[in-house]
Amino acid sequence: MFQPLDPLLHSELRLAVVSLLISVEEAEFPYIKEQTGATAGNLSVQLDKLSTAGYINVEKTFKGKKPCTLCRMTDKGRKAFEAYVEALKSYLNVT
């Protein structure tokens, strides 16, 4: 009856990150930090987890001489998010 929920996405901060990234082409670390209200340390850890899972792509680059971390969703991440939303419906479609 209940479909399993991807533990990588069923986490408040990781879900917020994916929710942000899914609606944009790419986003920089400070923007994600500001939008999610996460600490830099925690956000780094969660981005690493999503990146290791292949759900997002993290590119370390430079803006002039300033380091810049760019994140974007992968196709795998998009599919995982869609599957997560579908699975979640089995828990929420009640009255």
Place this chain on the structure above:
Amino acid sequence: MFQPLDPLLHSELRLAVVSLLISVEEAEFPYIKEQTGATAGNLSVQLDKLSTAGYINVEKTFKGKKPCTLCRMTDKGRKAFEAYVEALKSYLNVT
């Protein structure tokens, strides 16, 4: 932008329990166990947490001589679930 998710409900098994209970008047332990696929031990722990939070009511009673554990949602639990679903929409309403 993102609303906080009630950690009591943002847990796969507790969410399944609440999702079940919200659509019925009451449910017995074995039925919840079967529907969620949880182990008896884990289910007991999660029911306790929901009960301590005042989200569900757990009544230990008897069916003849057989012990029977009856669970039902409280008004507080229903409101918490509604708030959780609303908060969740801030993460899912994207495309």
